[in-house]
Amino acid sequence: MRVQRDFFARPMWEQETICENSWCPACAEADIGMLDPAEFEEGGRVFVEGRCARCGGSIRTELTESRASE
Ligand SMILES: [Zn+2]
Numbered sequence: 001m002r003v004q005r006d007f008f009a010r011p012m013w014e015q016e017t018i019c020e021n022s023w024c025p026a027c028a029e030a031d032i033g034m035l036d037p038a039e040f041e042e043g044g045r046v047f048v049e050g051r052c053a054r055c056g057g058s059i060r061t062e063l064t065e066s067r068a069s070e
Contacts, residue, residue: 007039007048024052024059034059 007015015037022034033053040047046063 001042003041005039005041005046007037010039018048018061018063019050022050022052022059022061024055024057026055026057027052029054034061039063 007018010018019034019037020031022032023030024032034048034050035053035056037048037050040049047060048063049058049060051057052059
């Protein structure tokens with residue numbers, strides 16, 4: 001089950017960092033950039049999905065949130 005989250009509630013620096021640290025399987029290249037990011041939670045994991053800034057293909061990044069202290 002997907003739970004929609006508000007990506008834009010994150011601080012600007014974090015949004016930029018997440019969008020910059022992208023991986024596009026079609027381009028087979030990292031850090032191209034991501035457009036139209038949308039955040040959601042699935043199975044206890046958090047993802048940001050968007051489009052590759054170069055080819056426009058669908059890309060997804062898993063966020064590793066700092067839950068080490070929990
Ligand atoms: Zn691409």
